[in-house]
Amino acid sequence: xxxxESCAGFLDKLAAKDAVPGGGGAAAxxxxxxxxxxxxxxxxxxxxxxxxxxxxxxxEILQATTQVRQELTALVQADAEAFGALMQAYKLPKExxxxxxxxxxxxxxxxxxxxxVPWQIALACKKVLELADQVAQVGNPQAISDAAVAALxxxxxxxxxxxxxxxxxxxxxxxxYIDSCLQNMKALKREAFLLEEQVxxxxxxxxxxx
Amino acid sequence: xxxxESCAGFLDKLAAKDAVPGGGGAAAxxxxxxxxxxxxxxxxxxxxxxxxxxxxxxxEILQATTQVRQELTALVQADAEAFGALMQAYKLPKExxxxxxxxxxxxxxxxxxxxxVPWQIALACKKVLELADQVAQVGNPQAISDAAVAALxxxxxxxxxxxxxxxxxxxxxxxxYIDSCLQNMKALKREAFLLEEQVxxxxxxxxxxx
Numbered sequence: 001x002x003x004x005e006s007c008a009g010f011l012d013k014l015a016a017k018d019a020v021p022g023g024g025g026a027a028a029x030x031x032x033x034x035x036x037x038x039x040x041x042x043x044x045x046x047x048x049x050x051x052x053x054x055x056x057x058x059x060e061i062l063q064a065t066t067q068v069r070q071e072l073t074a075l076v077q078a079d080a081e082a083f084g085a086l087m088q089a090y091k092l093p094k095e096x097x098x099x100x101x102x103x104x105x106x107x108x109x110x111x112x113x114x115x116x117v118p119w120q121i122a123l124a125c126k127k128v129l130e131l132a133d134q135v136a137q138v139g140n141p142q143a144i145s146d147a148a149v150a151a152l153x154x155x156x157x158x159x160x161x162x163x164x165x166x167x168x169x170x171x172x173x174x175x176x177y178i179d180s181c182l183q184n185m186k187a188l189k190r191e192a193f194l195l196e197e198q199v200x201x202x203x204x205x206x207x208x209x210x
Numbered sequence: 211x212x213x214x215e216s217c218a219g220f221l222d223k224l225a226a227k228d229a230v231p232g233g234g235g236a237a238a239x240x241x242x243x244x245x246x247x248x249x250x251x252x253x254x255x256x257x258x259x260x261x262x263x264x265x266x267x268x269x270e271i272l273q274a275t276t277q278v279r280q281e282l283t284a285l286v287q288a289d290a291e292a293f294g295a296l297m298q299a300y301k302l303p304k305e306x307x308x309x310x311x312x313x314x315x316x317x318x319x320x321x322x323x324x325x326x327v328p329w330q331i332a333l334a335c336k337k338v339l340e341l342a343d344q345v346a347q348v349g350n351p352q353a354i355s356d357a358a359v360a361a362l363x364x365x366x367x368x369x370x371x372x373x374x375x376x377x378x379x380x381x382x383x384x385x386x387y388i389d390s391c392l393q394n395m396k397a398l399k400r401e402a403f404l405l406e407e408q409v410x411x412x413x414x415x416x417x418x419x420x
Contacts (some may be wrong), residue, residue, distance in 0.1 A: 007213045007220050011242055011279060015249035022250065023359035026243045030363050032221055033236045039225035040232065069221060145377040149233035149370040153240050156366030160359040166417045167355040207376050 002080065003073045019087070024079035024118045027160035028072045031125040034154035035069035037146045038132045045140040054138040061135050068127045075121050079164075082117045086110040086168075108173045115168035115181065118161040122188055125158035129195040136199045144206045151199035155192045162189060212290065213283045229297070234289035234328045237370035238282045241335040244364035245279035247356045248342045255350040264348040271345050278337045285331050289374075292327045296320040296378075318383045325378035325391065328371040332398055335368035339405040346409045354416045361409035365402045372399060 002010055002021055010029070014021050042062035045051045051058065089110040092103040129151055136147035162185045169178050212220055212231055220239070224231050252272035255261045261268065299320040302313040339361055346357035372395045379388050 003217045005217060007215055007217055007239070008283065010217050011246045011283070014243065014246035015253065015276070015279070017250070017253040019254070022353075023247060023356040026247055026359055026363065029217070030240050030243055030366075033224065033240055036221045036224035037233060037236055040227070043225065043227040044229070066225070069225070073218065073221070143232075145373040146233040148373045149236055152366040152370045152373075153236065153363075156240075156362040160362045163355040163358045163362075163413060163417070170417070203373060207373070207380070 020080035031157035032072040037150035118164035121161035128154035230290035241367035242282040247360035328374035332371035338364035
């Protein structure tokens with residue numbers, strides 16, 4: 001499991017020639033960093049008299065941030081496995097026309113599977129953005145810059161994951177699947193942009209207060 | 211050293227109540243993820259006949275990405291240490307007016323030190339963006355989505371680091387230092403935006419090619 005490696009070791013594997021872990025895994029990991037920071041803002045809010053009124057809300061946000069972090073760390077691994085299966089498909093024989101057809105079909109199917117993992121990463125990052133926004137609104141303002149970093153990393157990770165969906169679309173033969181992917185990504189990226197804006201506006205209101 | 215911890219352990223520490231590692235450390239780590247991905251694009255280009263002409267250039271980019279990754283992982287630690295020193299300053303006695311003056315002055319000085327670490331993080335992330343741009347232009351186009359992720363994570367990390375500079379400015383008494391910080395950040399963020407745009411344009415030209 002990549003997530004059990006040392007941070008330095010994970011970075012070394014990312015930098016190495018092997019295609020996994022690659023951009024998809026790095027995106028999932030960056031999303032997990034964002035989720036962890038959103039948890040930290042919750043933890044810096046809970047148990048303080050001043051924020052007693054929002055204690056239950058923040059407790060719920062904390063649970064959700066912990067869960068989405070687990071999803072994202074699992075997706076680091078899932079991305080590597082889906083990509084490995086796709087690489088195997090490329091190694092199928094392509095002598096006869098039957099072999100060629102089977103290979104093209106298998107590559108298309110494995111590409112769909114390989115594009116679904118970064119799509120899950122993107123959806124999880126959207127959740128991180130929503131949670132960072134929620135805790136930025138009610139949490140301890142002294143930790144507001146951490147909520148901002150959570151949002152910035154989650155949105156960059158979401159956009160990164162979308163490029164990893166995109167790179168797989170070229171080998172997919174199902175045109176309606178491609179069209180719906182492109183549409184869904186466009187909508188998701190727009191929502192992510194708006195959520196990030198909202199968190200950064202709140203952050204600047206606090207940090208640049210005269 | 212945080213960087214020797216397991217990835218899962220680092221995320222746990224980030225999520226915990228302790229203020230370090232926090233947003234600054236997460237930004238430095240996200241920048242290091244970007245640097246590692248830029249290295250990977252180099253490694254997927256080197257030694258291939260097709261890219262023999264750019265072998266020396268890519269070798270240089272690889273060295274630079276490796277070096278900036280080391281800088282960024284060291285900055286994860288430096289950020290925690292600078293923040294720790296600032297927290298100590300807040301604990302200074304504040305009974306007499308002399309004590310109060312000394313405390314305010316010490317907090318201001320430690321805040322300058324604590325703001326200089328995220329500024330170094332931001333500058334290192336700018337280097338990652340430049341290197342991602344360079345390798346996106348000459349490297350293996352099959353790894354172009356990894357160059358895009360490198361740029362996205364590095365720019366988000368740079369913006370994150372700037373919020374960590376900003377949060378320290380409130381406790382700094384030297385107004386000319388604050389003004390020059392704000393100006394420098396504005397210019398750096400603009401350059402980062404343009405570099406990211408350039409990498410993403412190149413990426414979309416390749417991935418969306420009909």
